Amino acid sequence: MNETKENKSLGALIVESLKAKGWVIEKLSQATGIPENFLTAFIEEKFEKLPSAPYIHGYLTKIAEALNLDGQGLWQRYLKNNQALRHSGEKDRLPRNRFALPAINKKVILVAVFILFILGYILIRALSFFSWPEIYLSNVTDNLVVNSQEFKIIGKIQTGTQLTINDEPVYSESSGQFEKIIKLQPGSNVLVFKAKKIPGRESVFTKQIFYQPLATSTNSFINVR
Numbered sequence: 001m002n003e004t005k006e007n008k009s010l011g012a013l014i015v016e017s018l019k020a021k022g023w024v025i026e027k028l029s030q031a032t033g034i035p036e037n038f039l040t041a042f043i044e045e046k047f048e049k050l051p052s053a054p055y056i057h058g059y060l061t062k063i064a065e066a067l068n069l070d071g072q073g074l075w076q077r078y079l080k081n082n083q084a085l086r087h088s089g090e091k092d093r094l095p096r097n098r099f100a101l102p103a104i105n106k107k108v109i110l111v112a113v114f115i116l117f118i119l120g121y122i123l124i125r126a127l128s129f130f131s132w133p134e135i136y137l138s139n140v141t142d143n144l145v146v147n148s149q150e151f152k153i154i155g156k157i158q159t160g161t162q163l164t165i166n167d168e169p170v171y172s173e174s175s176g177q178f179e180k181i182i183k184l185q186p187g188s189n190v191l192v193f194k195a196k197k198i199p200g201r202e203s204v205f206t207k208q209i210f211y212q213p214l215a216t217s218t219n220s221f222i223n224v225r
Contacts, residue, residue, distance in 0.1 A: 010077040011043040017067035032062040039063075047078070133161045133195040133203045140191075145210045146184070153180045157195055164194045184211035 008016065018028060025043070029036045038059060041049040050056055057075055064071035137155040156176045157163050163170040165180055172178035182191070189209045196202040 009045060010074060011045045013069070013074070013077065014039075014043055014063065014067070017069055021067065028063070028066060031066040032059070034059050034062060132201050133158055133197050135163065135193055135195050135203065135205075137207070140207050140209070143208055143210065145212060147212055147214050149184050149211065149213070151182055151184055151209065151211075153182065153191075154178075158197075160197060162196045162198060166192050167194075184209060186211050186213055 018024065023031075025036050025039050028034070028039055032039075038050060041047065042059075042063070047056075050059075056078065060074040060078060061071040063069070064074050135155060135157055137153065139152075139154050153165065155178055157172055157178060159174075159176055161172075161176075163172065163178065165182065168180075170178050170180045182189075187210065189211060191207045191209065192204065193207065194202060194204050
């Protein structure tokens, strides 16, 4: 740059560069993506019509690239000639994208997650309280036939459930697993299972086991004379 060019104002330098390239403001707007009204404000040096400093610095960089000028030089001219520079301070922020999600406080998220966890736990406990107690039997089926007088019942109940078989209490482990040995009578044996939550509902159902003792074989001795 010669001295004359260096002394030119920002607007005059842009106009001179446009003439050198044979461009008009519309062409420069297309090349840079800068609105024509902002380009006009640069040329007429009506800086009060321009956005804040971060935008202006970016616009001048694009103008310099399009017109083969020094971007930093344009910025310095702007600072020198502009008496009402809008500095970008703490309260001067870029416009928020209307499609962007609002910032969410992490503490609010943590509190919300904690509340949902508590509500979920209460809901599960409530459903468990009002539901019917269940008994799972591992080795007892309908109309079961056995050949042994003693039979071990194996099963599982829900935690916090009282169980009786034919009104005899059955005690389970902490996992809910239980075992109960009963003595059967020959023929049909009806087992009444009662499961009751404390407090809560009671489930009652029956199972039938048939006990068939094995036939005892006897040896007959015949004397032959």
